[in-house]
Amino acid sequence: MKSIIRQHHIYIDHYDISSTGISLNEFRQRRHSLVNLIRNYIKTEQKQSSKNFTICLPSSSRLYMGPDVAYFPFKQQSDFYYLTGCMQPDAVLLINGNDQTFSTNLFLSRCTMHSTDEYERWFGPIITDGEQISNIFGIDRVYPIDQLITLELPLSSILFYNSQFINDESIHKKNLIPLLKRFSSSIVCNQLTKFLHSLRSIKSFAEQTLIRRVCQLTSIALIRTIKNCKKDVENEHLVKAQFQYECEKLGDISMAFHPVVAANGRGNVIHYQKNNQSINKDDLIMLDGGCLFKQYSSDMTRLWPINGRFSSPQQQLYDILLTVQKDLIRYLNSTDKIISREKLNTLADQYMIKYLCEENILSQTIDKHYAKNVMHILCPTGVSHHLGLDVHDCDLCTADQQLRSGNIITIEPGLYIPWSCKDVPSIYRGFAARLEDDVLLTEQGCEVLSNMCPKEIDDLYQILDDRDKSDMQ
Template identity: 30%
Template sequence: MQGLGRHFFKRISFKRPSGCCGYSTRTLVDVGQPTAASHPQLVKEGEITPGITGDEYISRRKRLLELLPEKSLAIIAAAPVKMMTDVVPYPFRQDADYFYITGCQQPGGVAVLGHEFGLCMFMPNPDPQDVIWQGQIAGVDAALSTFKAEQAFPISEMHKILPTMIKKSSKLLHNVKTASPAYMDLEALRNAALSGKVKDLSGYTHELRWVKSPSEIRLMRESASIACQALLQTMILSKTLADEGMLSTKFEYECRMRGAQRMAFNPVVGGGVNGSVIHYSRNDQKIKDGDLVLMDVGCELHGYVSDLTRTWPPSGSFSSAQEKLYDLILEVNKECVKLCQPGLSIRQIHNHSVELLQRGLKEMGILKDKRSTSQIYYQLNPTSIGHYLGMDVHDCSMVSNDRPLKPGVVITIEPGVYIPYSFDGPERYQGIGIRIEDEVLITETGHEVITGSMPKEIQHIKSLLNNYCGNRGMEAHNDMRAASS
């Protein structure tokens, strides 16, 4: 493939900068992200990113090319930098497709993949002032030596090179969500769009990302393990410090101390009626004695996220109404996990969950009128039973929930019920929100619950909070008070 690339670029009337073709022999000490040379504690020899080898990245590109139509060109831009204020950016997170194909965790690049030349990376031009303020970034040499691209050029030269590549292609596919003016403004691309040659690439990349490799599964297990350990410590703290913001902070602290780079999403910490707001994110209330707290949380480890939810009473005691509703959600959770196996789809599991929840809510008297049962049910639970999980929280959105599951696919199972105070039903259930969410890996013989270490049985939660939390919780409470004084 490398030879084909050289031959292809010789036909383009463009004088290549020195070092822009073939693998670089220069020793790269700092390329703007961890490497085996700079961070041996994170990246092993032969890996581009922690846990994922250069061979696997090359294999991903090869498999994507096999999926793409003949003579097509794939253009994938890095995620843009988003600004918090004029000069302060939000923490950068790479676009999952760009990361999946290149392993590059930095902004400013555009990757181009074609049958004739393999991977060509257009890299940002290093600005000496930016290097002073922000440190080194990956350039052309890193694209060749670290990310194993067949070809690499400064992005300032893209306007000379990419149009020729576009004109030689019968179809263009690009990541619509991260489309960059750097290539979208090229006349060759605008003309291709007008002729209907430009399509979204994500259907192809999501197909590849849907089934995880053994390396990806190892990272997802580790991400889930970190989240479970962090949530367990947070549950212990809740016994003596029932505050939404403090619990959110505790979870993030425990995740980061175990190696996670960031949260998978803003933690949901809903105490009492706030638990009935599905994506509640204010996390600014004290949790009243006798209320439940719902925590929907996850972390990201080297590009792979976790996502789990537990609901519990920080006091260590469920009311009878809380326990009855919790028992129903737990039963649905376990019954739906049993259905997680090759050949069944998320849609089929969801439909079964609706049947189970409607039956249980009717038995409790929460759903009464047969003529409006379905409408009222969806007011109390408008969510799906689950979603795909991987590099993004709602991963591979282009893959239908009707697709039969395969070994290597990871999904969530997350039944819930969300009853606001305004609900016209039995008063004892008003203001209660409960969700129990697990991550499930589909295997050849069935499934593996990779968040199974996190307690969800009522007796286990009670035992943890009442028999174990006393001394540990008080120590943690005193530590928190000392830190804030």
Template identity: 30%
Template sequence: MKAEVFAHRRADFLTRLGEEAAAILAAAPPRLRNRDVEFPYRQDSDFYYLTGFPEPNAVAVFLPGRKRGQYVLFCQEYDAQKAIWEGDHAGLKGARKLYGAEEAYSINEIDAVIPKLLVGRKRLYCSLGKDLQFEQKVFLWVGAVKRQARAGVGAPEEFIDIGRVLHEMRLIKFPEEVAAIRRAAEISAQAHLRAMQVCRPGLYEYQIEAEIIHQFMQNGARSPAYPSIVASGANACVLHYTSNNKRLAAGELLLIDAGAEYDYYAADVTRTFPVDGRFTSPQRAIYELVLEAQLAAIDKVRPGNRWNEPHEAAVRVLVKGLVKLGLLDGSPARLIKSEAYKDFYMHRTGHWLGMDVHDVGSYKVDDEWRELRPGMVLTVEPGLYIRPNCKHVPKKWRGIGVRIEDDVLVTESGCEVLTEAVPKTVEAIEAWMGAKRENL
């Protein structure tokens, strides 16, 4: 995204803080994969949202009203030797010129400089409960200011979780953010279509995963937004299954939960389809019930409705259908009240989506479910999971796991399904999988 986007976000953030406050954010640390090999670096979402700065070993300080500069960045100085091994990096000059810092200091100067920046500030916004080691540093910096009290120096007296301000900002997506999510959704849709295209009995789950990752990278998404779930047969009843090492068998369903990350923004898509291209009668019954629940939930995604309304709509459809199929017995209203359906549907119907696949933003405000507003993006993902050891249900249902998930943007007049390019009716799935076999 352009530098102007981050500058606009910082200006909004500084206004929300107020002039007696300061805020401190740390970059994500590098993570070791094994011994001296690191995982590919990915910046902390909060830090990147305000700075656009992609490097580790950095700290951003925000000081509303400060004449010498309201945005101060501490980072690594430019090191020509490091550049030979790891590539170019910003250095202090780049921090100012490329990333909009009004002042830039070496990260090695941070202990001496930050206490000076906090003098006279009454409130300090920082991440709480996220990185205890960094929080201890923050307390030490504040302590250094407090030790100057006899000289009339004021120190922050109130610590506030930065998410109270920043996560409210991130919850409503601006057009450039929607564009990034839309592109992530498009790439993810292509990957799911590709997975359906190549799927056949005898392949391994990880071979389908490889096709998905290939499609992501071919389209500029260098990383999945989360570990891909490629779960065949009974593995689909394991909600966060990621082993992806079973061989696909004819007669089974394949549940794929996979989304690309594009320009720091995530997609999150799930489709369930038959390995050999045709649903069995029990599979079709469960699948169509989940699809009916998803469509009912999506219908409730509109401005003015509450966060819980899509979930409640999905649960009503699922419980009524489970009774009709004989998997639950009793009054739907009583079954919902007793949560008897949780034997088969144990998760919520969605979550916020953005820079993080389970994005920030509270679901309740003042103990009331949050009202949906234009610019919010959420997933809608009901499912049914009938585990193989469910001895109290007829054998034909056991081992069937189905989830259908789309990414949905709240608009001024209703909603837009960003991932609708992936077929999800039984007829559309079977037609696509049949057509691809003719072309193989």
């Protein structure tokens, strides 16, 4: 392929797509699958057998916390990464096609320095050759991004894009709004993300391998964190720092999200993130964290007593939480019925009410309507979400949609008992926790990808005993 741009006009950071863990052929197949969905939509919904279309998908822009200080690490827009494997900020993928053929075009920012040597001295190696960039990503043509507004497009195209990407002052607004104004035919907003999420929700074998690996890495970091957080640890921020240290010690990985480290019932703030309060000697520690490995996320939560042993009420509630989670995983493995996240939510509430009543934590005479109201207080969160390139992946896949083989979801029942809750005895109030594992749905049932991270009480005690023995030596 002959380069269509001159040296130094555009650039990407030095890149090897094989390092993504996804083959170039798979990225090509993803683009082809999206085009097929678009073609089918035009045929069935637009009632047209032949129609030109244009797919426009921007990357993320680089964000800055101050002059010349970028937020790090850079997180690529997940749909853009899914189709390209490209980590460059301020880029645009444009796919033009019809019912017979399509072409792919990548628009990249121009180099901001006077010369490649100058840029590389400040920021590291880059690639400026258009033909080489095209070959790296399997893209037909590469352009400078300012040519986006002058590119010749098929007449009477239907444009597929997501309006949220032009609602800021970024480079995308500058280049995309003029592009949108050129379309005189109907513009289809927000359909593109819907198509992409339907594709992204089914993980390929390569994606399953990456997420299985990131779950293993997170499990190792969690185990080491539990073992290295001593009885006298004084503050939640020390647990957070230990977890981040253990994660980054494992290799080229980062945080998938800001960890939640909550002691002394502060897990009742569902997305508690301050992580800066003191820890008492009899507190439970809840750690909700995950690693990001080759752009794929994990999301796991574990709970342990900082002094080495659960109190009787703590163990009683922990056992209930663990049993509910096991029941949900057992349900995934044993049923051939239609499964949805909405169904899992319903089952989680049913199991939780059953066990709380059996343990006399809730009154056994509680009626169903009142029990449902109590569950809104004690279990206010959903029990599952999709997982992948985003922690809360594919959010346009609704909770009532049927789950399918290849989906990766979390199973995370939670029990949050406010101090003010009068529906349970006072000895249980203030307990707040969830248990969270990452689960791959298969034709045979499911695989718990995070199963190497202990959650049985005896296994937790073994880690804590080993911790205490090492303290005595």
